[in-house]
Amino acid sequence: MKLTSACIILTATGLVSAQFAPKPKGKCLPGTSPSGVKNVVLLISDGFGPASQTTARTFFQARDKLPYEWKSPLDDIIVGTVRTKAYDNWITDSASAATAYACGVKTFNAGIGVTFDNQNCPTILEAAKRSGLRTGLVTTTRVTHATPAGFAAHVPERDWEALIAQQLIGDNPTGGRELDVLFGGGASYFFPNTTKGSKRDDARDLHAEATTKFGWKNVATTRAQFDAVPSDKSALPLLATFTNSHMNYEIDRNSTLEPSLADMTKKALDTLKDGSENGKGFFLMVEGGRIDHAGHINDPAGHLHDIKAYWDTLELVKKFADEDGNTLVIHVSDHETGGLTVARQMNANQKDGATDDSGSWPYRWFPEALFKATASTEKLAGLIRAEAKANPAGDLVTYAKNLVVKSYGIDVKDEEITNLIAALKRERGSTQFTEWALGELLNSRAELGWTTHGHSGVDVLLGTYGRTGASIRGSYENTEISTIIQQRLNLDLGTVKFAYPPPPMPAPEALARRAEKKAQEHAYGLHN
The missing domain is CATH 3.40.720.10 (Alkaline Phosphatase, subunit A)
Structure with a gap:
C-alpha cells in the first residue's frame, strides 16, 4: 500500500x-x-x-x-x-x-x-x-x-x-x-x-x-x-x-x-x-x-x-x-x-536522602572516576578468564589486581579483587558475573546507578x-x-x-x- x-x-x-x-x-x-x-x-x-x-x-x-x-x-x-x-x-x-x-x-x-x-x-x-x-x-x-x-x-x-x-x-x-x-x-x-x-x-x-x-x-x-x-x-x-x-x-x-x-x-x-x-x-x-x-x-x-x-x-x-x-x-x-541513572544510593543509610556523616542529600556523580579507563569490562573479563584457565595454580588475585589498576587507573582494595574472583568462580555457562563485578568497580566510584541488566x-x-x-x-x-x-x-x-x-x-x-x-x-x- x-x-x-x-x-x-x-x-x-x-x-x-x-x-x-x-x-x-x-x-x-x-x-x-x-x-x-x-x-x-x-x-x-x-x-x-x-x-x-x-x-x-x-x-x-x-x-x-x-x-x-x-x-x-x-x-x-x-x-x-x-x-x-x-x-x-x-x-x-x-x-x-x-x-x-x-x-x-x-x-x-x-x-x-x-x-x-x-x-x-x-x-x-x-x-x-x-x-x-x-x-x-x-x-x-x-x-x-x-x-x-x-x-x-x-x-x-x-x-x-x-x-x-x-x-x-x-x-x-x-x-x-x-x-x-x-x-x-x-x-x-x-x-x-x-x-x-x-x-x-x-x-x-x-x-x-x-x-x-x-x-x-x-x-x-x-x-x-x-x-x-x-x-x-x-x-x-x-x-x-x-x-x-x-x-x-x-x-x-x-x-x-x-x-x-x-x-x-x-x-x-x-x-x-x-x-x-x-x-x-x-x-x-x-x-x-x-x-x-x-x-x-x-x-x-x-x-x-x-x-x-x-x-x-x-x-x-x-x-x-x-x-x-x-x-x-x-x-x-x-x-x-x-x-x-546519573546518581545512586551508595548505602542503606542514604535511603531517606541523608548521608552517614552530614545528613545532607547525596547529590553525587563523579565523571572523573572514569577518565582513565582504557578497556571494556568484556575485554578485561576475557583476559581474566583466559589467565585462570591457562594458569589454574597461579596467583590470579595479583594478576587481576594489576590488570584492573593498569586498565582503570584506580586504586582497588583487596576485598574488591576478592569479590571479583568470587564472581568469576560463580559463573556457569555464558554468565557474565565477572563483567558485572568489573563494572561495579567503576560505577561505585563514579556513583552511576543501573536498575537492570x-x-x-x-x-x-x-x-x-x-x-x-x-x-x-x-x-x-x-x-x-x-x-x-x-x-x-x-x-x-x-x-x-x-x-x-x-x-x-x-x-x-x-x-x-x-x-x-x-x-x-x-x-x-x-x-x-
Whole structure:
C-alpha cells in the first residue's frame, strides 16, 4: 500500500497497535507530506536512553574541559521522543523495535520482519529498492543481529542468525538481493561449518554464494580488503564482515583491523550516493549497536566510548546532509538498556536522602572516576578468564589486581579483587558475573546507578536534521517513524511481494525454553 496521505489510523487497545489501512484516516502526522527528500539516513543508537545522553555529555565535558553550554552532535537536533512498546510487551526487544521502524507495524519480541501473527511484512528498505533507490545497512554488531536483520529478513525468531544471513545476501522470500551495502560483524554465520569458528550447521559458504549467485560484486573480511575497495559506485554491491561475532567496543578497537562506525558509514555514503541511478537516492540504516551491550552488562566505559563513536558518525552524516541538500537524517533508539541513572544510593543509610556523616542529600556523580579507563569490562573479563584457565595454580588475585589498576587507573582494595574472583568462580555457562563485578568497580566510584541488566520501557530521544527535518516534532510511536520515511521517499510497501511465508513459529515447548533462556540472559546480563 502506498501512503500518499499524511494521515494514518492509530487506534490501539492495550499493547496492540492497528496495522496500516488502505485508506488512511485519523491522526495526521506532522511533517509527513512529500517534500523532495532524495535520501534518508536512519541512525539507531541501540540501548541508548535519555540518561545515556546526559551521562555521555557531562563525561566528555568534564574530561575534555569543555564549557558547560557545550552540546554534543545530537543535542542540537533533538525534536521529541519515541515510544517503544512491543505488540506483546510494554518493554520491547531489538527485533520487535526494528520491525516497527522497518515495517511500520507492532510485532512480538523476537520477531524479525513479521507481523504479530507471523506473516511477512514489507520493509521500507525493500520498498526503497523497488523504487530504484540504493540501500544499505551498517552496524557494529553482527549484521545478522536483530536491528539490521529487521530491515531485510523475515523470521519469527531473531536467534536464527544462520537463516538471517542467507536472507541478507539474497536467498530470501522477496526473491533476491535487497542490499547494495552491508557492513558489520558476524562472519561466523557466513562461513561453512568446515571453517573453524563457523556458527552454521551446513556447508554453505555465504561469502562465495553472495558473488556467484546473488550479484554481490565485492566481499571483504578484513579492513585492508575493505579499504582497497573504491569508494564509488564501482564497488557496489559491497559486503563486509570484519569479525566473527560483534565488532569490538570502540574503547577496545584496533583501528588497523576494524574500521570505526564513522569509517563504515563514510564508505556507505560515498558509494551509495555515487551509485544512485536515474537521479534516485538511497536509504541507509546505521546502528551504533554495542551501546546496548555495554548497557546490558552495566559497563560505563564501554557505554560512553561507543556513544562518542556514534556521535562522531552522526556528525559525519549531518555534514553529508549539509553538502547534499536532499538528505533527511533521523536519529532514534530502539529502546533503553540498563536503566541508567546519573546518581545512586551508595548505602542503606542514604535511603531517606541523608548521608552517614552530614545528613545532607547525596547529590553525587563523579565523571572523573572514569577518565582513565582504557578497556571494556568484556575485554578485561576475557583476559581474566583466559589467565585462570591457562594458569589454574597461579596467583590470579595479583594478576587481576594489576590488570584492573593498569586498565582503570584506580586504586582497588583487596576485598574488591576478592569479590571479583568470587564472581568469576560463580559463573556457569555464558554468565557474565565477572563483567558485572568489573563494572561495579567503576560505577561505585563514579556513583552511576543501573536498575537492570535488561531493557527498560522509557521513551527514547528523537532527532532530525536536513531536508524537511524541521517539520518533525513531538512524541511518536516507533511505527510512525516508518510512516514518515515512507512518505518522505514516496515508498509503496505494496510493491514488495513474497514468494513464500516465514518459517513457522517455534513449537510451544521451544518458546517456553526460549522464554526461560532469555529470562536467565537478562538476569545474567547476557547480550549474545
